[in-house]
Amino acid sequence: MSREPILRAEGITKRFPGVVALSGVTFDLAPGEIHALCGENGAGKSTLIKLLSGLHAHGSYEGELTVAGRPARFRSVADAEKAGIAVICQELALVPGMTAAENLFLGAEPTRAGLIDWASVYGESKALFERFGVRIDPRARTSDLGTGQQQLVEILKALRKDSRVLILDEPTAALTETETAVLIGILKDLRRRGISCIYISHRLEEVFELADRITVLRDGSTVATLDRAKTDVSTVIRHMVGREIKDLFPRRATAPGKALLRVSGLNASSGEGGTAFLKDISFEARAGEVVGFGGLMGAGRSELLMHLFGAWGRRLSGSVELMGAPLGAVTPETALERGLALVTEDRRRYGLVLEHPISFNLSLSSLKRLTAGLLLDLKLETAKNDEQARALRVKAPDLGARVGGLSGGNQQKVVLGRVLMAEPSVIFLDEPTRGIDVGAKIEVYEIINALTASGKAVVLVSSELPELMGMSDRILMLHDGRVSGEFAKAEATQEKLLAAAMGHSRN
Amino acid sequence: MENKKLLRDLSPVIALALIWGVFATLTPHFLTPRNLSMLMIELSTTALLALGMFLIILPGHIDLSAGSGVGLIGGIASVLIIQHAWPAPAALLIAFLIAMAVWMGMGSVIVKQKMPAFIITLGGLLVFKGLFWLVIRNSTVPVAPGGSWNLYSLLTTYYLPHAAGYALAAACAAGFAWTREQPDRERRFLERFTVAQALFLFAFLMNQFRGVPLPVVILGAAAVAVSVLTRLTRFGRYLYAIGGNEEAAVMSGVPVDRVVIGAYAIMGGVVALTGFMQTAYSGASTTTVGELMELDAVAACVIGGTSLKGGRGTALGVLFGALIMASLLNGMTLLAVAPEFKFIARGLVLSLAVWLDTRLSRA
Numbered sequence: 001m002s003r004e005p006i007l008r009a010e011g012i013t014k015r016f017p018g019v020v021a022l023s024g025v026t027f028d029l030a031p032g033e034i035h036a037l038c039g040e041n042g043a044g045k046s047t048l049i050k051l052l053s054g055l056h057a058h059g060s061y062e063g064e065l066t067v068a069g070r071p072a073r074f075r076s077v078a079d080a081e082k083a084g085i086a087v088i089c090q091e092l093a094l095v096p097g098m099t100a101a102e103n104l105f106l107g108a109e110p111t112r113a114g115l116i117d118w119a120s121v122y123g124e125s126k127a128l129f130e131r132f133g134v135r136i137d138p139r140a141r142t143s144d145l146g147t148g149q150q151q152l153v154e155i156l157k158a159l160r161k162d163s164r165v166l167i168l169d170e171p172t173a174a175l176t177e178t179e180t181a182v183l184i185g186i187l188k189d190l191r192r193r194g195i196s197c198i199y200i201s202h203r204l205e206e207v208f209e210l211a212d213r214i215t216v217l218r219d220g221s222t223v224a225t226l227d228r229a230k231t232d233v234s235t236v237i238r239h240m241v242g243r244e245i246k247d248l249f250p251r252r253a254t255a256p257g258k259a260l261l262r263v264s265g266l267n268a269s270s271g272e273g274g275t276a277f278l279k280d281i282s283f284e285a286r287a288g289e290v291v292g293f294g295g296l297m298g299a300g301r302s303e304l305l306m307h308l309f310g311a312w313g314r315r316l317s318g319s320v321e322l323m324g325a326p327l328g329a330v331t332p333e334t335a336l337e338r339g340l341a342l343v344t345e346d347r348r349r350y351g352l353v354l355e356h357p358i359s360f361n362l363s364l365s366s367l368k369r370l371t372a373g374l375l376l377d378l379k380l381e382t383a384k385n386d387e388q389a390r391a392l393r394v395k396a397p398d399l400g401a402r403v404g405g406l407s408g409g410n411q412q413k414v415v416l417g418r419v420l421m422a423e424p425s426v427i428f429l430d431e432p433t434r435g436i437d438v439g440a441k442i443e444v445y446e447i448i449n450a451l452t453a454s455g456k457a458v459v460l461v462s463s464e465l466p467e468l469m470g471m472s473d474r475i476l477m478l479h480d481g482r483v484s485g486e487f488a489k490a491e492a493t494q495e496k497l498l499a500a501a502m503g504h505s506r507n
Numbered sequence: 508m509e510n511k512k513l514l515r516d517l518s519p520v521i522a523l524a525l526i527w528g529v530f531a532t533l534t535p536h537f538l539t540p541r542n543l544s545m546l547m548i549e550l551s552t553t554a555l556l557a558l559g560m561f562l563i564i565l566p567g568h569i570d571l572s573a574g575s576g577v578g579l580i581g582g583i584a585s586v587l588i589i590q591h592a593w594p595a596p597a598a599l600l601i602a603f604l605i606a607m608a609v610w611m612g613m614g615s616v617i618v619k620q621k622m623p624a625f626i627i628t629l630g631g632l633l634v635f636k637g638l639f640w641l642v643i644r645n646s647t648v649p650v651a652p653g654g655s656w657n658l659y660s661l662l663t664t665y666y667l668p669h670a671a672g673y674a675l676a677a678a679c680a681a682g683f684a685w686t687r688e689q690p691d692r693e694r695r696f697l698e699r700f701t702v703a704q705a706l707f708l709f710a711f712l713m714n715q716f717r718g719v720p721l722p723v724v725i726l727g728a729a730a731v732a733v734s735v736l737t738r739l740t741r742f743g744r745y746l747y748a749i750g751g752n753e754e755a756a757v758m759s760g761v762p763v764d765r766v767v768i769g770a771y772a773i774m775g776g777v778v779a780l781t782g783f784m785q786t787a788y789s790g791a792s793t794t795t796v797g798e799l800m801e802l803d804a805v806a807a808c809v810i811g812g813t814s815l816k817g818g819r820g821t822a823l824g825v826l827f828g829a830l831i832m833a834s835l836l837n838g839m840t841l842l843a844v845a846p847e848f849k850f851i852a853r854g855l856v857l858s859l860a861v862w863l864d865t866r867l868s869r870a
Contacts, residue, residue, distance in 0.1 A: 352752065353747075356747065360744075371740075375740060378739070
């Protein structure tokens with residue numbers, strides 16, 4: 001890049017009490033460039049972003065920031081916004097009850113004679129949406145929009161403020177495939193308009209589709225800045241992890257034993273309504289086996305797991321057997337007692353009590369077994385928690401630490417630990433590696449291997465085909481609530497799976 | 508940050524010391540055994556109700572009907588004794604069971620119909636108030652027939668004999684030493700010594716007047732029960748989990764509905780007990796018994812560090828919160844502060860406490 005960078009960070013060192021979060025990081029962003037930041041959790045990506053966006057004020061770090069060649073000293077987020085830098089966070093900052101246009105102009109409503117000039121709010125919003133080819137009704141309530149559309153509203157809100165630099169932190173973590181495609185299209189369009197973007201994602205396919213350059217951080221230092229065209233995924237991963245990863249999906253298959261879970265002719269509806277959402281589903285999961293479920297968003301994968309676990313919908317017909325005994329209308333409580341466990345997709349919402357310590361969360365599903373008489377056996381609980389945390393290699397100063405403060409990978413380990421401590425025989429894993437870094441992913445895969453090696457059955461739902469193909473012994477694809485294809489590991493190809501996901505084949 | 512956390516944990520203690528200091532300076536009567544004894548009896552009702560409220564707030568609920576309930580349940584017992592000539596123990600037992608059943612019912616409606624606790628118990632506040640006035644026919648119904656005494660009236664008028672007071676203090680000190688885990692030997696000795704000393708000082712002070720009041724014994728038992736319940740049982744763990752993240756609690760196999768209904772049932776029992784003590788303390792059921800007590804209970808919880816969103820708080824904190832509220836009221840009564848200013852002062856202290864807590868909780 002020959003042009004002068006719009007944003008440049010040089011020799012940045014940021015210390016927190018007891019830790020050096022960034023040491024001598026150098027990073028630059030050219031006008032109209034999409035520059036991806038990659039690195040494992042804790043590598044320093046968030047700290048760098050907070051610095052660039054003014055959240056860590058000037059003076060709290062060493063090194064220099066320049067915006068378009070001039071030194072920048074942000075004292076607050078407002079300063080950074082004035083300089084044209086906007087952050088789109090993982091958690092959306094929109095008011096759900098307001099319309100899209102109201103959110104766009106929130107805090108900067110145009111007024112006429114002291115009253116809000118609604119005509120221009122809606123007029124300008126419409127113009128803004130049209131300019132970027134976004135098909136959203138400015139009068140639509142934000143809560144009625146999909147996550148992807150909400151994300152677009154947020155991006156446009158930043159652009160409305162004449163931002164020249166957008167920082168996107170895991171923008172696709174909660175998006176469907178189609179929404180992701182729309183977002184990527186828009187970012188490419190913005191690039192043509194000269195807007196720069198710092199893009200952070202664990203999904204390397206996206207990074208490689210979008211980015212012009214990729215900077216890898218590891219342990220607070222810049223390891224490499226690579227041209228997308230001159231590098232490949234394995235190089236980036238090697239830089240991120242700091243060692244060669246030979247096998248991204250280290251599945252060690254075990255000879256399957258007897259069927260632990262048998263589902264036949266299952267029809268279930270979402271609630272009071274009588275029409276089936278899950279239709280005629282039959283499958284079995286045998287001891288020592290990983291059964292993968294794939295399909296597009298909304299095909300019913302999560303619903304199937306949640307239904308069997310007793311947390312979703314109403315059964316219309318069909319039978320479910322768990323270890324030979326019929327499993328009727330269960331609740332999560334009874335499902336866990338019977339030996340069926342679920343690790344949900346959204347761990348922060350359904351998996352963890354974030355404000356409470358690791359230990360509290362680990363033992364939460366096993367308290368019955370940790371009760372002696374009327375009271376909890378705290379000594380036994382501590383011992384069990386320590387054992388579980390060690391086995392899963394949860395990285396934390398001690399088990400009294402708040403779960404909410406852990407990295408995604410460690411949070412996922414705590415959820416897994418809680419579920420495993422309940423000693424289930426059949427384990428449902430819904431997107432178990434979403435939003436966690438490569439190193440932690442491989443640890444999760446190793447946990448799956450250990451589970452099947454000890455004779456448990458694992459049902460794995462994943463949106464990432466490579467993961468599904470790499471870790472499953474058998475793959476079932478769902479389409480529109482129906483099984484649209486079943487494949488042995490050897491015969492599965494991306495093309496076949498995708499065709500089944502679209503509902504094109506049936507065997 | 509460590510300092511801030513320490514300050515937050517200690518702020519109720521500091522506030523209490525401050526309040527006591529001010530009242531002790533303003534009136535020589537505040538720290539007399541007689542007044543401290545009165546304060547302890549007043550504390551027992553406030554604190555007892557607050558401990559029940561704590562179990563409701565922990566899973567993120569609230570009970571606005573508690574104050575009206577205190578009046579109603581006390582009133583039912585009074586009317587059974589005076590107008591229907593029931594023996595006091597039977598009347599108390601029946602009123603107690605009614606309370607548990609009614610609160611269980613409210614809990615079930617809230618949980619099963621997915622109604623906000625705020626609304627259902629606000630309805631309860633009005634309905635119970637109306638029922639209370641119907642039951643006592645807007646008159647004054649004493650707790651015991653003229654001049655005599657019964658179990659009901661003894662609740663707040665009985666004092667332990669001096670020797671029994673000391674024996675109880677010794678038993679409590681022994682109980683503490685036996686159950687408290689503290690690996691460090693020196694600290695263990697120090698803790699045991701301090702607690703034993705405090706207990707004996709308390710018994711000694713109370714014995715300077717008439718002895719340890721029965722309500723204090725009831726409160727002590729309730730406090731230990733609630734503390735054990737929240738820290739050492741599955742039920743208590745579940746209360747924290749539900750308040751922290753209800754959806755995650757469900758998915759973790761926590762029987763959320765049963766636990767919450769259970770908490771309401773216990774609250775019913777607590778309301779009944781508080782009702783008996785509060786009514787006995789005023790000598791009769793009159794239309795104002797229990798009025799606004801729910802707000803003092805909520806205030807005590809919040810001042811003691813319980814989060815209104817649920818999931819955070821301790822029984823000991825609640826006790827401190829209640830002691831602050833009770834001390835304020837007692838001191839102001841002693842100083843003959845006009846009722847209008849008492850309300851204003853309590854309101855300001857509550858707001859101040861919450862403001863401090865949010866300031867200090869910010870990392």
